[in-house]
Amino acid sequence: MARESVARAGERRRYGQYCGLAACLDVIGERWTLLIVRELLVGPQRYNELLHNLPGIGTNLLAERLRWLTRQGVIRQHPRSNGKGHRYELTGFGEALREPILGLARWGLNVSHPFDAEDEVRPQWGVLAVEALIKKDQIPEVDESYEFLVDDQLFHIAVKDRQITVAQQGAEHAALRVSTDAKTFVDIGSGRVSPFEAVVTKRLSLEGDQQALTRCSRLLGLLPGDGLADG
Structure with missing residues (x-):
């Protein structure tokens, strides 16, 4: 069996494998x-x-x-x-590392455990959560912005010429404004709570055009049949 290389004094242990993944983990696997x-x-x-x-x-x-x-x-x-x-x-x-980490975060939403009282959650994690949820085959043809307020963290997705940008600020003319807390945001992303359930229970509020809501939900894979487990 292969064994980890023992590092010299002051150095880290290495996997000692001539492989891109092993080399990556030598740097960021701790x-x-x-x-x-x-x-x-x-x-x-x-x-x-x-x-x-x-x-x-x-x-x-x-x-x-x-x-x-x-x-x-x-x-x-x-x-x-x-x-x-x-x-x-x-x-x-x-x-x-952005795309690999977003991919890992997207994969992790499928295996994350239910929220525990001891778990920490930060609103700024919602920025990366949004990026992780984006389905690039569902980018709208309409140029518009979707604004999110997660606790005290404000950011938005902008669609322009079928290109996506995520910015840490409000949108001047948002077609849709979403307001929620960080825990609810993660619950929605992991599929434990639907956007509809969150609205009904007043954990999430929406302001904007219904068609914009549909386009944003499809972009984030949140419509029925478009969930993370499907792709």
Whole structure:
């Protein structure tokens, strides 16, 4: 049987396999590493912001993971405009992890367990959740925007010339505005709660055109028969 290579002092263990997947895991396979990348896919963050948004990680472990990702060229430190401290951000190399991580998040919605009282949920995770849910074969032909308010996190999907962008701000002229909490948002994405059920139980509110709602629901695979399990 193949066994992990034992690292020299000060180095990490490697799988010791000449394979792209093994090489990838040598860099980002450690516990917490992908979740740090997830946070930075949403946008640059200061150390204390990362610590707050990653409940359960220790401060020393976070510092070690950030040093490792910086050495590997996945992230870099970016000075703040006011000259006070810096933020961590993804490099172009790190940004290339967006599609693989969105794919893993989409796959994970199918196997996620029911919400537990001890589980943490953050509204900014809704930004990536929306990106993960997008079905590119269902992009509307109509140019329009769909705005989401998840707890206190505001963002929107813009459709233009059958291209999709997700922006962390409100939409000036949204065809549809959705307001909900982070837990409900994840419940809808995982298929545990339908948008209709969420509206009826007042966990979600909608404002906008019915046809825009249909187009947005189809784009996110939320119409009956268009769920995650179907594709």
